[in-house]
Amino acid sequence: MRKIVSGLLMGLLFVGCAKQETTYTIQGEWKGGDGKVIYLKKDLGNKQYEVLDSAIVANGVFKMQKPLGDVDERILQIDGSTNIVILDSVPIQVKCENVKKTVRGKEKESVKIEISGSVEQDIFKTVLLAQRDEMMIMLGLSFMGKEGKENSGMVDSLAQIYIAMKAKTEKTIDSLVTNYPDCHASALIINNFVVKNKDLAEVERMYDGLTPRIKNAYLGRKLKATIDNIKKTSLGNVAPDFTLQAPDGKNVSLADFRGKYKFIDVWATWCAPCKAEIPYLQQLEAEFQGKEIEFISISIDKNRKKWKDYVRKHQLGGVQLWAGDWSYLPEELHVGSIPRFILIDKEGNWVDTEAFRPSNPALKKLLKNLLKK
Numbered sequence: 371m372r373k374i375v376s377g378l379l380m381g382l383l384f385v386g387c388a389k390q391e392t393t394y395t396i397q398g399e400w401k402g403g404d405g406k407v408i409y410l411k412k413d414l415g416n417k418q419y420e421v422l423d424s425a426i427v428a429n430g431v432f433k434m435q436k437p438l439g440d441v442d443e444r445i446l447q448i449d450g451s452t453n454i455v456i457l458d459s460v461p462i463q464v465k466c467e468n469v470k471k472t473v474r475g476k477e478k479e480s481v482k483i484e485i486s487g488s489v490e491q492d493i494f495k496t497v498l499l500a501q502r503d504e505m506m507i508m509l510g511l512s513f514m515g516k517e518g519k520e521n522s523g524m525v526d527s528l529a530q531i532y533i534a535m536k537a538k539t540e541k542t543i544d545s546l547v548t549n550y551p552d553c554h555a556s557a558l559i560i561n562n563f564v565v566k567n568k569d570l571a572e573v574e575r576m577y578d579g580l581t582p583r584i585k586n587a588y589l590g591r592k593l594k595a596t597i598d599n600i601k602k603t604s605l606g607n608v609a610p611d612f613t614l615q616a617p618d619g620k621n622v623s624l625a626d627f628r629g630k631y632k633f634i635d636v637w638a639t640w641c642a643p644c645k646a647e648i649p650y651l652q653q654l655e656a657e658f659q660g661k662e663i664e665f666i667s668i669s670i671d672k673n674r675k676k677w678k679d680y681v682r683k684h685q686l687g688g689v690q691l692w693a694g695d696w697s698y699l700p701e702e703l704h705v706g707s708i709p710r711f712i713l714i715d716k717e718g719n720w721v722d723t724e725a726f727r728p729s730n731p732a733l734k735k736l737l738k739n740l741l742k743k
Contacts, residue, residue: 387488387489387490387550387552387553387554387555392437392438392459393435393436393437393438393459394434394435394436394437394438394457394458394459394462395433395434395435395461395462396408396410396423396425396433396434396435396446396455396461396462396464397431397432397433397434397461397462397463397464398431398432398433398463398464398465398466399430399431399464399465399466400427400430400431400432400464400465400466400467400481401430401467401468402430402468403427403430403432403449403466403468403481404427404428404429404430405426405427406426406427406448406449407424407425407426407427408424408425408426408427408432408434408446408447408448408464409421409423409424409445409446409447410422410423410424410434410444410445410446410447410457411444411445411446411447412442412444412445413443413445419445422444423436432464438457438458438459440587440588440589441456441457441458441490441554441587441588441589442456442457442554442588442589443455443456443457443494443558443562444456444457446462446464446485448464448466448481448483449466449481451481451483453483453485454494454498455485455487455491455494456488456490456491456494456554456555456558458488458490458491458554459488460487460488460489460490460491461487462485462486462487462488462491463485463486463487464483464484464485465483465484465485466481466482466483466484467481467482468480468481468482469481469482489550489553489555490553490554490555491555493546493550493553493555493556493559494555494558494559496542496546497539497542497543497546497559497563500535500538500539500542500543501539501563503535503539504532504535504536504539507528507531507532507535510528529643539563540567543559543563543564544576546559547559547560547564547576547579548579551579551580551581551584552580552581552583552584553584554584554587554588554589554590556576556580556584557577557580557584557585557587557589557590557592557593558589560573560576560577560593561589561592561593561596564576565593565596565597565600566705566707567707569724570597570600570601573597573600574597577593577594577597607719607720608718608719608720609624609714609718609719609720610624611623611624611625611718612624612699614668614691614692614693615674615691615692616689616690616691616692617678617681617682617690617692622689622691624666624714624718625718627664627666627689628716628717628718629662629716630662630663630664630716631662631663631664631713631714631715631716631721631737631740631741632663632664632666632712632713632714633654633663633664633665633666633711633712633713633725633737634666634667634668634711634712634713634714635647635651635665635666635667635668635709635710635711635728636668636670636693636699636705636708636709636710636711636712637667637668637669637670637708637709638669638670638671638708639669639671639676639677639680640671641708641709643708643709644708644709646729647709647727647728647729648684648686650727650728650729651665651667651688651728652686652687653728654728654733654734654737655687655688657734658737658741661741662716662741663737663741664688664689665687665688665689666688666689666691667686667688667689667690667691668691668692668693668699669690669691669692669693670693670694670695670699670708671692671694672694672695674692674694677692678692709727710724711724711725711726711727711728711733712724712725713725713736715740721740
């Protein structure tokens with residue numbers, strides 16, 4: 371996988387991005403796929419999608435072609451498989467192949483999909499491949515947490531691999547954005563992958579490096595809107611109120627804790643790194659008991675019963691709330707990965723949207739200083 375990513379990156383250095391955007395074309399081959407429908411969709415958020423175009427496979431081929439509009443990311447749905455593409459004026463080529471795989475001793479049919487096209491598509495694909503490597507390691511850590519297979523040596527080993535992969539991905543992203551400032555994909559990559567993992571200064575540095583053409587295009591304007599929104603969450607600005615469920619089913623709002631500092635932990639029972647922080651969080655809860663601070667843990671577990679059982683079994687303290695999914699968290703939190711820790715002051719203003727982890731001694735020192743005031 372590393373060779374694939376490196377090869378794509380090297381190859382991209384010798385080409386540029388298209389500048390004429392009038393119509394889009396998606397064409398493909400699929401032997402044995404006659405009658406199947408290919409959909410082009412727009413992600414509306416909260417698991418809602420709008421169908422923009424479709425094509426039926428006939429005689430082993432299919433094609434979509436319409437006026438382009440804004441260059442943006444779209445979803446190409448093929449036989450239930452979701453594929454993210456950047457829609458621009460350069461034709462996107464799709465090759466589908468029916469293959470058979472043996473899963474747990476049973477032979478199953480699936481579709482192998484290869485998508486190629488513009489430099490925009492290749493740049494974005496490079497990042498997606500790197501992200502997939504990270505996700506595989508994260509899934510391994512999560513699986514160990516779910517199954518109770520928390521071998522400390524194995525977890526530490528996987529964690530180190532994950533950290534190394536994450537650093538490599540960040541280097542790849544920085545290289546792509548720096549070398550392709552006149553590509554829509556660069557603005558999209560910053561918005562989708564950098565904003566949630568880097569501080570504002572780094573995001574603005576990358577944005578400033580984009581060309582005026584990209585800054586004025588749709589994805590550039592979208593990125594600028596994101597940056598402006600982040601500035602609203604800067605120190606001293608008001609944090610959004612939200613209401614979530616407690617284990618007993620009662621609704622609890624952030625506003626209920628006005629007059630106290632709020633340390634928020636966004637986590638899930640399947641997240642091994644999240645659970646590793648719980649003992650340190652419990653120590654802080656005990657040390658600051660009776661002080662003007664509430665420790666609020668928000669779970670994004672989809673399974674409410676599993677979350678409740680975990681809270682009860684492990685006797686988790688503080689304020690336990692259930693969001694049920696990422697989409698129910700306020701957009702202003704910019705939660706792209708967990709664990710995530712957030713600090714809000716007594717009046718409901720942001721102190722830090724990327725606070726120290728409980729395991730970091732700097733957090734205890736910070737809280738002591740704040741509570742002295």
